[in-house]
Amino acid sequence: MKKRVAVAFTGPSGSGKTSLVEKIAQILMKSKKVAIIKNDPKDKAHFDVEGKDSYKFSQTGAEVVVTSPTRTTFFSQREKTLDEIVMMIDDFDILLVEGLKTLPLPRIAIFRNKIDESYFSCSEAIAIDDTIRDYTIPENIDVLDLNNTAEIIQWINTHAKDI
Secondary structure, eight states, rough: OOOOOEEEEEOOSSSSSSHHHHHHHHHHTSSSOOEEEEOOOTTOOOOOOTSSSHHHHHHTSSSSSEESSSSSEEESSSOOOOOHHHHHHHOEEEEEEOTTTTTTEEEEEEEESSOOGGGGOSSSSSOOTTOSSSSSTTTTSSSEETTTTTHHHHHHHHOOOOO
């Protein structure tokens, strides 16, 4: 079985989580197969256009797969565990997870302007930019430069969890 690893990103809304995950994924995809899980805690995401066939199918509550020559989309009306999602995706080297603070994964918390200390208990590292100058971080949490993707990738390569 090939080695697969995962790492998570967390932080307040507007902190730059999505931008960072996107940058990291683009770099890692040059040499690895990357998968991304995005948590949508407010259930706001929509994946189809109302009135189209796949939308109608997804409204039945059934598990729906839409396939085309360039992509496959899976619509599920059921919550999935990390293990179930990993089995569905299957073919990847590294999994980047945005959100899902309860998952037991190494986690980088992202902050701009101010640090929210409530994230310390679920984070092994924080990534900040120069908008944050005065801060006190527990010694067990690594401090990374939010704008230095090479440094963040090095941290990921060292700390990502085998899954």
